[in-house]
Amino acid sequence: xxxxxxxxxxxxxxxxxxxxxxxxxxxxxxxxxxxxxxxxxxxxxxxxxxxxxxxxxxxxxxxxxxxxxxxxxxxxxxxxxxxxxxxxxxxxxxxxxxxxxxxxxxxxxxxxxxxxxxxxxxxxxxxxxxxxxxxxxxxxxxxxxxxxxxxxxxxxxxxxxxxxxxxxxxxxxxxxxxxxxxxxxxxxxxxxxxxxxxxxxxxxxxxxxxxxxxxxxxxxxxxx
Amino acid sequence: xxxxxxxxxxxxxxxxxxxxxxxxxxxxxxxxxxxxxxxxxxxxxxxxxxxxxxxxxxxxxxxxxxxxxxxxxxxxxxxxxxxxxxxxxxxxxxxxxxxxxxxxxxxxxxxxxxxxxxxxxxxxxxxxxxxxxxxxxxxxxxxxxxxxxxxxxxxxxxxxxxxxxxxxxxxxxxxxxxxxxxxxxxxxxxxxxxxxxxxxxxxxxxxxxxxxxxxxxxxxxxxxxxxxxxx
Amino acid sequence: xxxxxxxxxxxxxxxxxxxxxxxxxxxxxxxxxxxxxxxxxxxxxxxxxxxxxxxxxxxxxxxxxxxxxxxxxxxxxxxxxxxxxxxxxxxxxxxxxxxxxxxxxxxxxxxxxxxxxxxxxxxxxxxxxxxxxxxxxxxxxxxxx
Numbered sequence: 001x002x003x004x005x006x007x008x009x010x011x012x013x014x015x016x017x018x019x020x021x022x023x024x025x026x027x028x029x030x031x032x033x034x035x036x037x038x039x040x041x042x043x044x045x046x047x048x049x050x051x052x053x054x055x056x057x058x059x060x061x062x063x064x065x066x067x068x069x070x071x072x073x074x075x076x077x078x079x080x081x082x083x084x085x086x087x088x089x090x091x092x093x094x095x096x097x098x099x100x101x102x103x104x105x106x107x108x109x110x111x112x113x114x115x116x117x118x119x120x121x122x123x124x125x126x127x128x129x130x131x132x133x134x135x136x137x138x139x140x141x142x143x144x145x146x147x148x149x150x151x152x153x154x155x156x157x158x159x160x161x162x163x164x165x166x167x168x169x170x171x172x173x174x175x176x177x178x179x180x181x182x183x184x185x186x187x188x189x190x191x192x193x194x195x196x197x198x199x200x201x202x203x204x205x206x207x208x209x210x211x212x213x214x215x216x217x218x219x220x221x222x223x224x
Numbered sequence: 225x226x227x228x229x230x231x232x233x234x235x236x237x238x239x240x241x242x243x244x245x246x247x248x249x250x251x252x253x254x255x256x257x258x259x260x261x262x263x264x265x266x267x268x269x270x271x272x273x274x275x276x277x278x279x280x281x282x283x284x285x286x287x288x289x290x291x292x293x294x295x296x297x298x299x300x301x302x303x304x305x306x307x308x309x310x311x312x313x314x315x316x317x318x319x320x321x322x323x324x325x326x327x328x329x330x331x332x333x334x335x336x337x338x339x340x341x342x343x344x345x346x347x348x349x350x351x352x353x354x355x356x357x358x359x360x361x362x363x364x365x366x367x368x369x370x371x372x373x374x375x376x377x378x379x380x381x382x383x384x385x386x387x388x389x390x391x392x393x394x395x396x397x398x399x400x401x402x403x404x405x406x407x408x409x410x411x412x413x414x415x416x417x418x419x420x421x422x423x424x425x426x427x428x429x430x431x432x433x434x435x436x437x438x439x440x441x442x443x444x445x446x447x448x449x450x451x452x453x454x455x
Numbered sequence: 456x457x458x459x460x461x462x463x464x465x466x467x468x469x470x471x472x473x474x475x476x477x478x479x480x481x482x483x484x485x486x487x488x489x490x491x492x493x494x495x496x497x498x499x500x501x502x503x504x505x506x507x508x509x510x511x512x513x514x515x516x517x518x519x520x521x522x523x524x525x526x527x528x529x530x531x532x533x534x535x536x537x538x539x540x541x542x543x544x545x546x547x548x549x550x551x552x553x554x555x556x557x558x559x560x561x562x563x564x565x566x567x568x569x570x571x572x573x574x575x576x577x578x579x580x581x582x583x584x585x586x587x588x589x590x591x592x593x594x595x596x597x598x599x600x
Contacts, residue, residue, distance in 0.1 A: 091457075093458045093461045096461050151385065155381070155382065158370075159369055162368035165364055168361060169361060172357050172358065200475075200483070201476070208385060208469075211469070216378060219377045220374070223373055269549060277581070338547060338575060340546070340574050340575060341547075344574065345490075403490055403491075403557050
C-alpha cells in the first residue's frame with residue numbers, strides 16, 4: 001500500500017517536471033486565450049455594455065475552445081515515449097492511469113486558466129460580483145472538461161487523419177456543462193441547486209471517464 | 225435467432241427475406257400515405273397540419289430505436305467479442321442520422337404554423353439536435369481511422385457514452401417545462417389520440433420500420449461482403 | 456494493490472458516484488432547465504424589469520382583447536395566478552382562448568408582460584374535428600383547457 005502511494009507521488013513528481021520543462025506549452029494556451037479575448041473586444045467595438053452582458057458567455061466559449069485545442073497532447077507524449085506501458089507494468093491499471101492523468105491535466109492545464117480568469121474579467125468589464133461565481137463554475141466545469149478531454153484524446157490516439165474530431169467530441173459532450181455553468185453565473189436564487197446539478201454531472205463523467213479511457217488506451221496500445 | 229449474431233446465417237436468411245420485406249414495406253408506405261393524407265380526419269385544433277405528425281412521430285421513434293439497437297449491439301460486441309455487432313454499428317448509423325434529420329425537418333415545418341417559430345432551444349429540441357450530432361460524429365469516427373479494428377471499438381465506446389442522451393430525450397418533456405408537447409402514447413395510460421388518427425400513425429410506423437430494416441439489410445450485407453473481400 | 460483489486464475498488468466507487476450524481480441531478484435539476492416559468496412561479500420571483508423572461512400557461516377565457524389589427528391584450532393563467540400580457544405582432548395559428556401559450560418578453564413596471572414573441576403550445580390530445588362537434592352537441596365536451 002505504501003509503495004503504491006509512493007508510486008503515485010513519483011507519477012505526479014514526473015508530471016510536474018515534464019510540465020515545468022514544457023512550460024511554454026501552457027503559456028501558449030493562456031496566450032491563445034487572451035488573444036482571442038482581444039479579438040472579441042476589437043470585433044465588438046467600443047460598446048462596453050454589450051461586452052459586459054455577453055462577457056460571461058464569451059469567457060466560457062473561449063475557455064472551452066482553448067482547453068480543447070490543446071487536447072492532442074493529453075496522452076500523445078506518454079503514448080509515443082512508451083510511458084503508458086511503463087506505468088502499466090508498474091502496477092497501475094489503465095483505468096487508474098486515466099484518473100491520474102486527468103487530475104494532472106486539471107492541475108497543469110486548467111488551473112492556470114482559473115488563475116487568469118480575474119484578469120480576463122477586468123479586460124471585458126465583467127462586474128466583480130460575478131467573478132466569484134464564475135470562478136466556482138469554472139473550477140467544477142474545467143474538471144469536467146478534463147475528464148471529457150481524457151476520453152476524447154484517448155479515442156483519437158491512433159487517428160492520424162482527422163485532427164478536429166477530438167475537439168468535436170469534447171464540445172458535443174460539454175453542452176450540458178455550458179448550459180449549467182452559464183446558468184450559475186446568471187442566477188441568484190438557484191445558485192446552490194445549479195451547483196449541485198453541475199457537481200452531479202461532474203460525478204457522472206468522472207465515473208465514466210476511467211472506463212472509457214482505459215478501454216481506448218488498451219485498444220490503442222494493442223493495435224499500435 | 226442465431227442470424228442476429230452470425231454474419232453468414234444473417235446473409236442466408238436476409239437473402240430469402242429481403243424481397244418480401246421490401247414489398248410489404250412499400251405497400252404499407254403507400255397505404256399509410258393514403259391514410260394519412262386522405263382517409264384521416266382533420267384535427268379539432270390543428271386542422272390538416274396534424275398530418276405532418278404521421279411522418280414526424282414515426283421517424284422520431286425510429287431514430288431512438290436505431291440508437292437503442294446500436295447500444296445493444298455495442299454492448300454485445302464489446303463484452304462478448306462478437307464482431308457482428310461492429311458490422312451493424314457501421315451499417316446502421318447513417319440510417320439513424322437520416323431518420324433524426326427527417327424528424328427535425330418535419331418538426332420545424334410543423335412548428336412554424338403551430339407554435340409560430342421554426343426552432344426553439346427547449347430541452348426536447350436541444351437533446352434531439354444533440355442526438356443528430358452524435359450520429360454525425362459516429363459516422364465521422366467510422367471514416368477517420370486507418371485501422372478498422374481500432375475504429376469499430378472506438379465507435380462502440382462512443383455509442384455507449386452517447387447513450388446518456390437517450391433517457392434525456394425520452395423524459396425531457398415530463399421532467400421540464402418545454403414548448404414541445406408531452407408524449408401522447410405511453411404504455412401506462414390510454415393513448416390521447418383518437419382511433420381514426422391512430423391507424424395512419426401505426427401504419428406509418430410499421431412502414432418506416434420496415435423501410436429502415438430493408439435499407440439496413442442492404443447496408444449490412446454490403447458491409448459483410450466488403451469485409452470478406454478485404455480479408 | 457493488484458490490478459484486480461484496483462478494478463473492484465473503481466467499480467464500487469463509480470457505481471456509488473453515479474448513484475449520488477443521479478440523485479443530485481434529479482433532486483435539483485427539475486426546476487432549472489425549464490423553458491418557461493408558470494404564472495405563479497413568475498409572481499413569486501422578483502424579476503428585473505429589463506430582463507427577458509419566458510412565461511407559459513393557458514390563455515384565460517374571455518380575456519383576449521384585440522386593440523388594433525396587430526396589437527393584442529390577454530391574460531396568461533395557471534388556475535392560481537394570472538398575468539397580463541401585451542403583444543404587438545402576428546399570432547400563431549393555434550393561439551386561442553383556453554389554449555396553452557408561451558410568451559417571451561419583458562416585465563414592465565405595472566406588472567404587464569410586454570411580449571416580444573408568442574408561441575402557441577400544443578397539448579398531447581389529438582382528436583378529429585367532427586368528433587369534437589358531436590361531443591359539443593351532446594354536451595359531453597367538458598375539457599377545461
